[in-house]
Amino acid sequence: MKRYEVLKVVVILQAVCMIALTGMVLVKVWPESNTKGDERNDKLDPPRHQEGGKDPHSDGDTWADPERGAEVVATVNGQSITRAQLSEQLYKQYGNNMLRVMMVRLAIDVEVEATKIEVSEEELNRELATTLEGYDSEERFFIVMKEHLGLTKKQVMDEMRYRLLMEKIATRNIPIADDDVERYITSNPEQFEPNLQLHLQWIVTGTKTQAESILDKLQQGEEFADLARNYSQDEFTAEDGGDLGMIEADDPFYNKQMLDTAGEMSIGEIEGPIEVEQGFAIIQLVGRKMNSGLSGTHLFNAVRKKLALEQARPLPELEDELLERYGAVILK
Known part of the structure; x- marks a missing residue:
């Protein structure tokens, strides 16, 4: 995912991460799917809230402390919003999605244990290398994940690992002949050729006149990033000085004229105004x-x-099958 796209999902993913961290949703998925009666009910009883209790999936913060729930996290004109109120609203809006993610992960863990499917370090590193193609460096990638999504390096790598495991589960019984692979490679050479990537910053204005005014400021020595923060109408990049990150030179989601122009530019060179969907860049x-x-x-x-x-x-569909196979039950 390119950095420009990452910023568009910040609000949703941050909310999801907060739900996970609050520990409001705790589900157990048991492989003994045929267990019946009181024994099954005992296993699936939801955890009781205990004063000073700990969320076993957290880093140690209390999750059942009434005083913590009453903690004020924001005020507006003297009206308070408590941590408990925030958590409740997050749960209502995103709880079902997060609950499913947690259940599927547990089901994958059980399936992996049963089938001995593995993701090697080499496979994980190759997946990371593919992801990094939209960023200047590995360090920059993890900085963006932390700053904008609140995800640590370990959390990002865990997400990659689960995705790769799910792909292996989905494809383990699908044989692909060597001849089919060779035929595809021969028929689609353009998919495997080297590709040019451009690291761009931009300032988006509503009119050409505004853009020309900003060009005058740049010629007078003002910094590009400062002008982007002050004048750019692209809310997803303005705060970062108009930084679009690394973009493939033929990326269909960006203006073709802009990318063609950028492909002919020298590093540090500035061009514009260029008419784009949002205005002028x-x-x-x-x-x-x-x-x-x-x-x-x-x-x-x-x-x-x-x-x-x-x-x-x-x-x-595969997720549903795994949840059913391992007797997933929602308790709420």
Whole structure:
């Protein structure tokens, strides 16, 4: 996911993360799906709130302390909003989605234990390398994940691991012949060629006149990032000085004229105004790099995985099957 797209989902993902951290939702998924009677009910009883209790999935903050729930987290004109009120609203809006995520993860853990499916460090590192293609560096990627999504490096890597495990579960019984892989590679060479990426900043204005005024300020020596923060109408990048991060030179989600112009620019050069969907843009090329395409065994395995996933059942259906297989029960 490119950085520009990441910023668009910040609010939802931050809310989801807060629910997970508050520990409001605790579900157990048991492999003994045929257990009946009182024994089953005892296993699935929800945890009782105890004063000073700890959420076993948290880093140690209290989750059942009445005093903590009454903690005021914001005020407006003398009216208070407590932590408990905030948690309740987050639960109402995002609780069902987060609950499902937690249940599916537990079900995946049980399935992995039963089938001995594994994700190697090499596979995880290759997945990370693919994700990093939209960023300047690994360090920058994890900084963005922390600053905008509140996710630590460990949490990000855990998400990747679960996704890879789910893909392996989905494709483990789907055989793909070597001839099919070779035929796909031969028929789609453009998918595996090296690609150019551009690191851009931009300032978006409503009119061409406004853009030309900002160009005058740049020519007078004012900093591009400062002008973006003060004048850019793109709310997703303005606070970051108009930084769009690394963009593929042929990315269909960005204005073609803008990318074509950027592809001809020197690093540090500024161009504009360029008419875009949001108005008029002034762009600065911060950097560029050429990513090498896959080859050899890595290419062969990547295509085999792609073809298998195309034949696999939709992941939501597979999730439902896992939850049913391991007797998932919602208690609320």
